[in-house]
């Protein structure tokens with residue numbers, strides 16, 4: 001499958017005009033799967049004695065994550081990175097990128113959406129005093145170490161602070177410099193005890209960091225601990241692995257996860273460039289294990305804040321049967337201000353997509369608000385939708401129909 005082109009995923013549905021890959025819209029050479037594979041091979045060559053078998057091994061990818069600026073500059077020699085100017089940024093917000101995710105960067109595109117999500121940027125240090133490190137006030141809603149309870153019926157278990165790739169727009173980047181506390185099993189047991197003491201909690205979501213950085217055995221321990229709590233009906237995993245390290249989705253992982261159904265899986269693709277054959281295969285393996293896969297994107301300036309980029313992303317996800325679930329408005333988080341977009345522009349983009357994308361491909365555009373306010377659909381603020389509803393008022397007037 002590795003030689004197939006991304007157009008396979010982005011091609012037209014019957015009766016539709018073909019989707020234009022974003023690269024061709026902005027006038028740079030198309031970046032197809034074959035070239036990505038070649039790029040991957042070029043990066044692999046720089047790891048002495050590593051083989052393609054290593055490349056497909058998630059442990060090798062984790063072990064060889066790019067963690068330093070000199071290494072990054074060597075691997076991306078064509079991009080003119082200036083390590084000296086980025087040192088302060090990575091001291092504040094550490095760097096980690098899997099070789100796989102690095103290979104998705106188009107070497108000739110200065111505005112590459114993958115690069116923008118994972119390469120450090122001096123802009124991360126701007127507006128440090130104007131934004132909070134914890135815009136959702138999560139730290140105030142932790143009744144047990146690592147357990148976030150903002151709603152009555154759900155609990156979020158922050159099981160680690162580590163991720164395969166540090167996304168520069170992350171709303172938990174405040175945690176990157178702190179190692180996971182010792183006593184893994186004790187912590188999980190403490191969270192499970194708290195959940196058991198609150199009978200109204202029916203769903204537990206594993207998050208972090210990325211829960212899939214753990215091996216299958218540890219993951220199984222976490223899932224068993226929460227499954228053992230009688231009233232917990234639903235388990236959910238939030239993980240970016242299908243986008244940044246799809247090799248983590250192995251047969252043995254899927255076999256183990258299958259035993260914990262009903263289990264839902266939410267991932268985060270933010271650009272069609274991340275929907276590679278490897279990513280598609282990872283999502284398919286989860287689906288074949290009976291685990292529905294949904295996607296939560298973030299609307300990010302310079303990554304996906306155009307109609308073409310969002311359509312490519314949403315339709316690409318639909319083609320690999322991953323349901324676009326949420327499109328989050330980027331939160332006012334310290335270190336990610338340069339990713340923010342105007343909410344009015346976000347609403348206008350979704351208005352345009354409403355008539356040009358199938359409903360199955362359209363996520364809800366929401367703002368996650370601080371504390372217990374929760375996720376608010378931003379459609380409610382759409383003037384254009386209100387005008388359409390006003391125009392068709394008769395359609396809803398029950399008394400008129402009953403006369």
Ligand code: SF4
Nearest residue numbers: 163166167170209240
């Ligand atoms: S994988 Fe999630 S938690 Fe980790 S850096 Fe990316 S957005 Fe943040």
